[in-house]
Amino acid sequence: MNNANEPSRRALLDAAAIESLVDTAPVRDKALGVFPPWHKRGHVLPAEDPSMLYSRELTCPACGSAYRCTMPRESKLVKTGEDSDLRQRYKGVEPIYHAVPVCPDCLFAAPLAYHQKPLKHRDELAGTLAHYRPLVSVKADRDADDVFTSYYLALKCSAFYPDREMLDGWLWQRLSRVYDDCGDLNMSLFALRKAYKAYQTGFSVSELSSAQLQRTAYAIGDMAARLGEYDKARRFLFETKKIRDGAAAIRDMADQRLEYVNSKL
Numbered sequence: 602m603n604n605a606n607e608p609s610r611r612a613l614l615d616a617a618a619i620e621s622l623v624d625t626a627p628v629r630d631k632a633l634g635v636f637p638p639w640h641k642r643g644h645v646l647p648a649e650d651p652s653m654l655y656s657r658e659l660t661c662p663a664c665g666s667a668y669r670c671t672m673p674r675e676s677k678l679v680k681t682g683e684d685s686d687l688r689q690r691y692k693g694v695e696p697i698y699h700a701v702p703v704c705p706d707c708l709f710a711a712p713l714a715y716h717q718k719p720l721k722h723r724d725e726l727a728g729t730l731a732h733y734r735p736l737v738s739v740k741a742d743r744d745a746d747d748v749f750t751s752y753y754l755a756l757k758c759s760a761f762y763p764d765r766e767m768l769d770g771w772l773w774q775r776l777s778r779v780y781d782d783c784g785d786l787n788m789s790l791f792a793l794r795k796a797y798k799a800y801q802t803g804f805s806v807s808e809l810s811s812a813q814l815q816r817t818a819y820a821i822g823d824m825a826a827r828l829g830e831y832d833k834a835r836r837f838l839f840e841t842k843k844i845r846d847g848a849a850a851i852r853d854m855a856d857q858r859l860e861y862v863n864s865k866l
């Protein structure tokens with residue numbers, strides 16, 4: 602298991618400053634498209650092995666169009682490790698770059714599991730996405746900007762699902778990892794803080810199974826540790842260990858993270 606990269610105090614302060622600026626940002630510049638201010642275009646992601654990917658047809662749950670997107674071949678995935686935030690590493694491919702398909706017709710975007718879930722207020726969703734039509738183009742063969750676009754569009758669509766907080770937490774956590782892969786530490790921390798907030802709300806208001814509760818408690822504890830909030834990290838890591846029917850492997854990881862957190866107190 603890799604240890605968490607410990608961000609410097611300066612980087613944590615910068616991320617907090619970006620967050621407050623984003624939250625109070627004026628009406629968006631057209632050139633920003635779907636991105637928040639301070640998102641830099643033109644990042645480069647690590648190369649993938651094209652033989653690990655295939656083209657799959659999906660039906661858009663928002664507009665009904667059929668379209669093709671690129672996905673990893675599950676049968677060929679070879680796991681090479683797991684980070685302390687439960688991120689799984691695979692040989693030759695990074696599934697999170699392909700985890701959010703985007704409909705090229707209406708710009709609906711959501712993880713595959715959400716394509717089967719009921720959507721609220723479809724007309725309003727269509728109106729929200731129409732705003733971004735002139736600003737965003739979608740292509741199946743993704744570069745870093747396309748990957749970021751898919752996540753930011755999904756964050757526009759998440760409000761139309763009942764369990765928005767958990768979906769937002771999931772999307773922001775993966776955005777943080779993509780920024781990390783691009784070497785953009787400030788935006789990685791900004792996204793991590795967003796995931797941290799969304800998961801804390803989701804943890805208290807969503808109906809979660811024991812397994813989801815345990816993984817969410819662990820995720821919050823791990824994020825708190827990365828963000829230097831060690832008291833809260835301890836609280837959620839202890840919570841992870843207490844959850845009935847939880848997985849022994851995650852309890853063990855919580856013990857390892859507690860060791861790290863205790864060394865900081």
Ligand SMILES: [Zn+2]
Pocket residue numbers: 661662663664665666704705706707708709
């Ligand atoms: Zn669509």
